[in-house]
Amino acid sequence: MVPEPDTPMIEALGLAKNYGAFAAVYPVTFAIPRGQVCAFLxxxxxxxxxxxxxxxxxxxxxxxxxxxAGYDVSAQRLEATARLGYLPENGPLYADMTPLASLRFFGRARDIHGAG
Structure with a gap:
């Protein structure tokens, strides 16, 4: 299923995280449209x-x-994560591989057409 053009690609609706009485993330709501580049600062x-x-x-x-892409991450995790690419701050690069070689390696591992 391709999301409708006006469906936000990433959406948080009152998203919050507590550890006991400690609020790690207060409720946050935002929507990021398709094709938009953003950052958390x-x-x-x-x-x-x-x-x-x-x-x-x-x-x-x-x-x-x-x-x-309109899929609830908790209830429809497979559908949501199939439309998501995420590289955390400490990305999994191998010391003996260039970033391009790493992209090709992981692309081939996932059978992505044109990965080299």
Missing amino acids: GPNGAGKSTTMKMLTGYLAPSQGAARI
């Missing part, structure tokens, strides 16, 4: 990585929802 401990983990389905939110 803030000091250490601001909740950027935790928010990304919730958006990618790696971490369950305490409240709210995350959607990728």
Whole structure:
């Protein structure tokens, strides 16, 4: 299924994360349209990585929802993550491979046409 043109590619709806009484991420709501480039900016401990983990389905939110191309990340994880590419801050590069060689390696591993 291809999302409707006006469906946000990434969407957070009251997304929040608590660890006991500690609020790691206060409820946040935003929508990022298809083709838009964005960034999370803030000091250490601001909740950027935790928010990304919730958006990618790696971490369950305490409240709210995350959607990728209209798919709920919690309820439709396979459909959502099939439309998502995410490289965390400490990306999995091998020391003996250039970034281009790494892209080709992982592209071939996923049988992506034209990966080399």
